[in-house]
Amino acid sequence: DAEITQSPRHKITETGRQVTLACHQTWNHNNMFWYRQDLGHGLRLIHYSYGVHDTNKGEVSDGYSVSRSNTEDLPLTLESAASSQTSVYFCASSGSLAGGSSYEQYFGPGTRLTVT
């Protein structure tokens, strides 16, 4: 079955370190998204991509970067981790290579990141 996976599921890192969170989908979707979930804020969009080599900033992109070198993966990098980036991170995907939108996003299980 098609799925979307994230790794690691849990990560503890120190302030100032670079961290990369992986997201891999086998839906063959052209759209991929990264969100962070914080109490009282719901899900906020960090970055998104509508295809290979396409990346766009979301609502809370400062301190984060992404790159899209193939259809299946959209890694999220925290250039210099800060305590304010302690959160749960979700990857999602939607759409198809044939174009158009499936009108729904499929979510991964999440990565819980703690910055100490």
Added chain:
Amino acid sequence: AQSVTQLGSHVSVSEGALVLLRCNYSSSVPPYLFWYVQYPNQGLQLLLKYTSAATLVKGINGFEAEFKKSETSFHLTKPSAHMSDAAEYFCAVSDDGNQFYFGTGTSLTVIP
């Protein structure tokens, strides 16, 4: 700009009682609307979606929602709550089916 407001961050109902979770949206164009459910330590799972077809949408697990354009609402209901319905529920809006805007979520507690 689009936004979603979920009234009530916490809702408690008795088992067997009606579940009503409120969602109001703002959008400059006819929107696509979604309800997602999140169980503890899991990702979000789609409950139902409105994409400009029938205004009453039926989803999984007995949930349904009605799109009311005049009220800019998309409230989620279930006639009879079950213990397994306890979870976090998120309403989301999109004007192009690609970029989503989520509400802050409503935590549903079911009392036995």
